[in-house]
Amino acid sequence: MARNPFIAGNWKMNMTVPEGTELVSALIAEKDDISPVEVGVCPPFTALHAIGSLLKEKGSAIKLGGQDVFGDGTGAFTGMISIPMLTDCGCEYVILGHSERRGRFGTTPDWLTPSLQALFADNDETVNLKASIVMPSPLKPIICVGETIDERKTGDTDSIVRSQVEAALKGLDKSKLGEVVLAYEPVWAIGTGETCDSAEAQRVCKLIRDTVAGIDSSAAEAMRVQYGGSVKPDNAEELLGQPDIDGALVGGASLKADSFAAIVRAAKKTA
Numbered sequence: 239m240a241r242n243p244f245i246a247g248n249w250k251m252n253m254t255v256p257e258g259t260e261l262v263s264a265l266i267a268e269k270d271d272i273s274p275v276e277v278g279v280c281p282p283f284t285a286l287h288a289i290g291s292l293l294k295e296k297g298s299a300i301k302l303g304g305q306d307v308f309g310d311g312t313g314a315f316t317g318m319i320s321i322p323m324l325t326d327c328g329c330e331y332v333i334l335g336h337s338e339r340r341g342r343f344g345t346t347p348d349w350l351t352p353s354l355q356a357l358f359a360d361n362d363e364t365v366n367l368k369a370s371i372v373m374p375s376p377l378k379p380i381i382c383v384g385e386t387i388d389e390r391k392t393g394d395t396d397s398i399v400r401s402q403v404e405a406a407l408k409g410l411d412k413s414k415l416g417e418v419v420l421a422y423e424p425v426w427a428i429g430t431g432e433t434c435d436s437a438e439a440q441r442v443c444k445l446i447r448d449t450v451a452g453i454d455s456s457a458a459e460a461m462r463v464q465y466g467g468s469v470k471p472d473n474a475e476e477l478l479g480q481p482d483i484d485g486a487l488v489g490g491a492s493l494k495a496d497s498f499a500a501i502v503r504a505a506k507k508t509a
């Protein structure tokens with residue numbers, strides 16, 4: 239089955255409204271025909287409304303995504319963001335269970351003390367709870383999984399990735415499972431400049447698809463599996479050319495229009 243590649247930029251804690259507006263304006267100005275590639279940006283919450291309005295005003299096909307979500311209702315949950323808040327800004331996607339949200343960092347600056355790190359407390363159970371509220375909503379989840387360097391060194395990559403996928407998808411509506419995007423993001427490759435070798439990334443992305451097939455085979459065929467971890471213009475084509483890699487979740491290289499656009503063009507070449 240042909241799956242449209244999906245390149246999503248995770249801006250993380252970067253970009254004020256003017257900076258994000260400048261970046262997205264430059265992406266919109268790229269007039270290349272990139273179909274069938276789907277492109278998305280996931281700004282911080284503070285920029286979602288402005289970027290969503292800009293994309294709408296320009297009639298852009300670039301999709302908008304949130305970086306996390308808490309609940310579907312309203313209530314006394316200081317600092318949290320709901321599904322209607324994201325959809326109101328124009329979001330179609332939301333990232334769930336990014337390794338940083340799970341407190342599993344590729345790199346940690348000195349100021350990130352253990353007590354600050356403890357604020358990033360997502361785990362398999364909370365990722366599944368969030369996925370189960372997102373699935374019936376208009377949002378589609380981009381669910382991140384991946385092993386740390388220690389888990390890789392002890393030979394636990396496959397069991398960790400398989401169990402994260404099974405836990406995240408547990409009990410979700412099988413008829414919509416194909417709409418979920420799964421992102422394989424080895425933690426040791428995130429923001430480190432170290433990329434997973436394309437053959438190994440393909441092997442793990444296939445393991446992810448096979449794990450989904452154990453739940454529902456047609457969902458596994460339809461589902462986009464992205465690779466994420468130091469994707470750059472010079473390694474994108476090799477990674478995106480792999481049969482089970484259907485796109486990329488891009489951090490650092492999504493913060494500059496020229497590098498993000500080059501990754502999108504690489505996806506177009508391999509589509």
Ligand code: PEP
Binds near residue numbers: 428431
């Ligand atoms: C990410 O945070 O999802 C990511 C892949 O970051 P980077 O591209 O900077 O490694």
